[in-house]
Amino acid sequence: MHPEASLPGIIAGLPVITYNGTLHRLVDFATLTGYDPMMPLFTLGPGLNGQRYTPKGGPSALYAAEDIVTAQAEYHRVDRIVLVADPTYNLVANPTVHLTIQVDLERVLDIADPAIQAALGTTVAELTGPWRKQMIKKLFCPTHVLANAVYANGNIQAMRYPSARGTEFSNLIMWDERIGLPSFIQVRDTSGTLSARIPPKRAYKKRPVT
Numbered sequence: 001m002h003p004e005a006s007l008p009g010i011i012a013g014l015p016v017i018t019y020n021g022t023l024h025r026l027v028d029f030a031t032l033t034g035y036d037p038m039m040p041l042f043t044l045g046p047g048l049n050g051q052r053y054t055p056k057g058g059p060s061a062l063y064a065a066e067d068i069v070t071a072q073a074e075y076h077r078v079d080r081i082v083l084v085a086d087p088t089y090n091l092v093a094n095p096t097v098h099l100t101i102q103v104d105l106e107r108v109l110d111i112a113d114p115a116i117q118a119a120l121g122t123t124v125a126e127l128t129g130p131w132r133k134q135m136i137k138k139l140f141c142p143t144h145v146l147a148n149a150v151y152a153n154g155n156i157q158a159m160r161y162p163s164a165r166g167t168e169f170s171n172l173i174m175w176d177e178r179i180g181l182p183s184f185i186q187v188r189d190t191s192g193t194l195s196a197r198i199p200p201k202r203a204y205k206k207r208p209v210t
Contacts, residue, residue: 001142002121007149011109014119016156019108022100022188023064023172024071029095040099040187041196043176052131053147053159053173062174062185062198064101065163071098073165080166100188103158103174109150110160112170120146128164151175157183 002010032038046054046061054061065071073080075096082089110116117123126142134141150156158174176198179185185198 001126001146004145004149007146008152010119011149011153014109014116016107017110019103019105019158019160022102023066024068025064025099025101026071026075026096027099029097032097038194039196040194041185041198050135052143053161055135055144055148059151060176062176063171065171067169068098070163070165070169070171074163074171078165080163080169099194102186102188105157105174105183107156108158108160109156112160112162122146124162124167127162128167147173
């Protein structure tokens with residue numbers, strides 16, 4: 001990756017894309033039901049413990065995968081190809097809830113794009129490297145450095161990035177503070193049990209009859 005000091009200027013010149021689609025996320029049932037009301041789009045977790053693109057104490061963020069198998073692989077920390085070969089692998093775990101999330105975003109930096117990687121001076125190997133080990137041992141963590149620079153840009157709402165569980169598949173990190181109308185993130189749930197939206201729907205008041 002290019003030196004940290006040069007990243008803001010490089011990022012400012014990179015193209016961003018619009019993104020509309022369905023994402024997937026697995027959440028521990030106990031975690032989901034530990035709040036009243038439930039918060040399926042809880043965004044503080046990554047900053048509490050650290051995540052691939054979130055250092056400890058970093059900004060609130062939501063992570064999700066572009067397909068359900070990748071979401072399962074990310075949750076179980078196992079390569080995607082293992083689950084494809086054996087769908088029952090490692091499923092003896094905490095009860096989970098599969099969230100289907102609709103997103104409509106205006107400004108996404110696609111670092112899964114080889115051209116964007118080249119501009120940043122990075123590679124798939126660097127982006128899918130052992131971030132947890134780097135963070136614990138206080139080593140240089142390129143994904144944290146990059147994410148800090150992208151977030152500091154102030155304009156970019158999310159990053160699309162290659163999954164370490166299967167590099168031909170992608171995930172998104174979305175910063176809720178950057179999501180404003182007409183962009184949104186919304187749980188898809190026709191029952192309304194897990195209804196959640198970023199930003200919340202505007203509450204309109206009826207005009208008094210005159």
